[in-house]
Amino acid sequence: MESISISSSSLQSRFFLTPTRSRRSISAVPLPIPLRCRSFSTLALHRSDHDVVVVGAGIIGLTIARHLLLNSHLSVAVTDAKLPCSGATGAGQGYIWLAHKTPGTDTWHLALRSKHLWEELAADLDTQGSDPGEVLGWKKTGSLLIGRSSEDQAVLQERVKLLSDAGLRAQYLPSDLLHLEEPELDVGSEGAAAFILDDCQLDAYQTVSYIQKVNNTFCLKGRYAEFFNDPAVCFLRSEKTGAVEAVQTSNHTLYARKAVVVASGAWTGTLLPNLVKPNCVVEIPVRPRKGHLLVLENFRNIRLNHSLMEVGYVGHQNTTTLGGADLEATGDDQELTSISMTATLDVRGNLVLGSSRQFCGFSREVDQSIIECIWNRAAEFFPVLKLMSLDSSLNKQIRIGHRPYMPDGKPVIGPIPDMPNVFLATGHEGSGLCLALATAEMVSDMILGNPTKVDPMPLSIQGRFSGNL
Numbered sequence: 001m002e003s004i005s006i007s008s009s010s011l012q013s014r015f016f017l018t019p020t021r022s023r024r025s026i027s028a029v030p031l032p033i034p035l036r037c038r039s040f041s042t043l044a045l046h047r048s049d050h051d052v053v054v055v056g057a058g059i060i061g062l063t064i065a066r067h068l069l070l071n072s073h074l075s076v077a078v079t080d081a082k083l084p085c086s087g088a089t090g091a092g093q094g095y096i097w098l099a100h101k102t103p104g105t106d107t108w109h110l111a112l113r114s115k116h117l118w119e120e121l122a123a124d125l126d127t128q129g130s131d132p133g134e135v136l137g138w139k140k141t142g143s144l145l146i147g148r149s150s151e152d153q154a155v156l157q158e159r160v161k162l163l164s165d166a167g168l169r170a171q172y173l174p175s176d177l178l179h180l181e182e183p184e185l186d187v188g189s190e191g192a193a194a195f196i197l198d199d200c201q202l203d204a205y206q207t208v209s210y211i212q213k214v215n216n217t218f219c220l221k222g223r224y225a226e227f228f229n230d231p232a233v234c235f236l237r238s239e240k241t242g243a244v245e246a247v248q249t250s251n252h253t254l255y256a257r258k259a260v261v262v263a264s265g266a267w268t269g270t271l272l273p274n275l276v277k278p279n280c281v282v283e284i285p286v287r288p289r290k291g292h293l294l295v296l297e298n299f300r301n302i303r304l305n306h307s308l309m310e311v312g313y314v315g316h317q318n319t320t321t322l323g324g325a326d327l328e329a330t331g332d333d334q335e336l337t338s339i340s341m342t343a344t345l346d347v348r349g350n351l352v353l354g355s356s357r358q359f360c361g362f363s364r365e366v367d368q369s370i371i372e373c374i375w376n377r378a379a380e381f382f383p384v385l386k387l388m389s390l391d392s393s394l395n396k397q398i399r400i401g402h403r404p405y406m407p408d409g410k411p412v413i414g415p416i417p418d419m420p421n422v423f424l425a426t427g428h429e430g431s432g433l434c435l436a437l438a439t440a441e442m443v444s445d446m447i448l449g450n451p452t453k454v455d456p457m458p459l460s461i462q463g464r465f466s467g468n469l
Contacts, residue, residue: 137203
């Protein structure tokens with residue numbers, strides 16, 4: 001495995017979000033990442049040749065590039081309209097969890113495999129003398145899926161049984177035992193939790209920085225190039241065979257001798273038809289599902305021993321009423337906003353609170369009413385927050401991201417019918433970080449013609465939606 005060292009000072013200088021300044025709506029825009037890799041001499045001619053071209057520089061696209069670079073002799077180019085961590089990846093809470101996954105579903109084995117690969121990577125770093133916490137923001141804290149009612153108790157007991165039967169270390173904790181694990185958490189007398197002992201978390205920015213650094217070690221070998229702030233415009237096809245030969249971006253023509261991978265997250269649904277037209281129609285029903293996270297820097301008033309998630313988050317569809325009113329949205333592509341309490345403490349001591357789910361297109365505006373609801377919902381579980389004001393002199397940041405939502409709750413991984421050298425890897429919703437390494441392994445194996453570790457058929461786009469491919 002690779003050996004890469006990264007100082008925490010370099011991470012802090014490369015990745016940070018703008019602190020909130022007022023209660024007015026503001027735009028949360030990640031700051032630029034330096035572009036380091038331009039090793040191809042042909043770039044001056046705006047053409048370069050590669051074995052694989054990846055469209056999308058989120059965690060999925062970057063880990064696909066990494067897996068190919070480490071496990072083959074292929075060359076890889078990654079292109080993106082923006083910069084790494086500009087989308088859902090940068091707004092993630094870093095869960096590497098199985099607590100909210102369900103054994104027997106089509107994504108269960110993908111999640112199981114991916115968690116194993118993350119744990120393997122953390123162990124390899126440790127063996128090489130690097131601290132996984134410093135490199136990846138890695139923490140093996142275990143997870144608590146928590147509820148506050150007798151109905152929640154039944155759901156949590158059933159989930160513990162399901163996960164235990166699947167071989168995970170899972171325990172049901174009634175309120176008194178839960179209090180021993182998290183003394184500052186208040187779930188009331190009817191509260192309880194499912195405790196998944198081996199769940200982990202990481203930091204998206206640190207992890208992406210590490211993956212980029214690994215990928216860029218292949219620049220001087222002529223095997224890797226990055227093209228950021230350079231949106232893909234269309235596919236170029238062979239006049240003889242009709243096969244996709246290249247990706248035309250705003251500034252470059254990136255030829256792909258072996259494969260093209262579209263890993264553009266929430267943008268895939270609008271991007272892909274533009275890439276393939278006018279030759280054929282490909283419709284992938286991916287929609288952007290906006291989320292807010294509230295980050296309290298160096299927050300000392302609450303100390304967490306584990307990562308927490310309200311049990312309602314598992315369904316992804318429940319709506320929380322706060323202050324006697326639902327959060328409503330208007331417009332053709334907007335629906336009721338759901339809020340579920342999530343809380344993590346990262347390796348820098350920042351308390352990360354979430355989270356919201358909202359269909360409102362690609363808006364990146366901060367909705368202060370949603371931030372207040374996240375704060376108020378968290379205060380229902382942590383009474384100390386009721387004694388504080390969100391408008392006080394807290395050092396806080398807001399993270400905004402768009403999860404790539406699929407109607408059936410499964411990602412799309414695999415080739416496009418009639419375009420066998422074009423592969424999709426999208427639709428991971430809020431699980432992109434968790435599922436990234438197994439997705440990268442699966443796509444790489446497909447490109448290389450290797451047997452896959454997880455059955456890819458349930459994740460294929462073919463036949464999944466009426467009127468689709």
